Amino acid sequence: MSEMQSGHIEAREVSIDLGNGKENFRAIDRVSFNIASGEFICLLGPSGCGKSTLLGALAGHIPLAEGCLTLDGKAIIGPSSERGLVFQQHTLFPWKKVVDNVAFGLKMKGIATRERHARANELLKLVGLSGFENKYPVQLSGGMQQRVEIARVLINQPRVLLMDEPFGALDAQTRWVMQQLLLQVWAHIRTTVVFVTHDIDEAIFLADRVLVMSHCPGRIREEMVIPAERARGEQWVTSDAFMHLKRDCLDLMREEHRLGHGAETASELAQQFAGAFI
Ligand SMILES: Nc1ncnc2c1ncn2[C@@H]1O[C@H](COP(=O)(O)OP(=O)(O)OP(=O)(O)O)[C@@H](O)[C@H]1O
Numbered sequence: 001m002s003e004m005q006s007g008h009i010e011a012r013e014v015s016i017d018l019g020n021g022k023e024n025f026r027a028i029d030r031v032s033f034n035i036a037s038g039e040f041i042c043l044l045g046p047s048g049c050g051k052s053t054l055l056g057a058l059a060g061h062i063p064l065a066e067g068c069l070t071l072d073g074k075a076i077i078g079p080s081s082e083r084g085l086v087f088q089q090h091t092l093f094p095w096k097k098v099v100d101n102v103a104f105g106l107k108m109k110g111i112a113t114r115e116r117h118a119r120a121n122e123l124l125k126l127v128g129l130s131g132f133e134n135k136y137p138v139q140l141s142g143g144m145q146q147r148v149e150i151a152r153v154l155i156n157q158p159r160v161l162l163m164d165e166p167f168g169a170l171d172a173q174t175r176w177v178m179q180q181l182l183l184q185v186w187a188h189i190r191t192t193v194v195f196v197t198h199d200i201d202e203a204i205f206l207a208d209r210v211l212v213m214s215h216c217p218g219r220i221r222e223e224m225v226i227p228a229e230r231a232r233g234e235q236w237v238t239s240d241a242f243m244h245l246k247r248d249c250l251d252l253m254r255e256e257h258r259l260g261h262g263a264e265t266a267s268e269l270a271q272q273f274a275g276a277f278i
């Protein structure tokens, strides 16, 4: 599997309005950031802070009210396969075999069956699904379906991989397996990743840098560099450095919660940042 091209992203004073008429409100307010080519970024923040909205704008699905968003210096003005999107919910075609689901993007480009199957099989191997080519999505577990989703997006050789809580619906054990798998895949492809999560552990495990968002309207509140070496595994999540970063992150979240809601209890926080509270 060859390395893919990766792109750099720039957001400059990006604001996004949602809702119609009287319901109109500012969901994202003057957000600026740079993401280097090949960097793994996590967007972390509480439910409703605008993570999906910002990712939707990067995907080209949501228009900006102000500011500009660029990929490799070119304004993002609509959806494109150069920016691959993976969601929490499955978007596989239930009537197509796994290999045809993965190869679908190539079919759209008019590439012959033999070649597209060869490339799909290569990607299925990369995500650990060799031997499942001829199964249908319903025959796979949730985690396996998510692997197919990732392979299906990667076949378009995106310069940016946009992921919106892709493992949010999985049980804790499968989620952990998938997080490790994603890093293994990424070590091969090295494409730029923007990964949305509200799980502090997930963000600190995966990212080179975590952009912590604040609530209502959504802003980037803080940027945390995650200095751990690659490749990361269990030794990273059990290290003192990880715990320190998690503590800093929780302090930030707690402060954010207090600012946003006026009250704070441990159980509320635990609920909001599922699994992250210590
Ligand atoms: N199409 C829409 N029209 C109006 N309001 C919307 C729309 N989509 C989202 N919102 C609101 O905009 C805000 C940001 O929503 P968004 O889905 O981006 O948050 P999020 O951080 O992804 O939350 P979650 O963690 O729950 O997925 C929320 O207050 C939400 O209720």
Ligand SMILES: [Mg+2]
Residues within 6 Å of the ligand: 051, 052, 053, 164
């Ligand atoms: Mg969301």
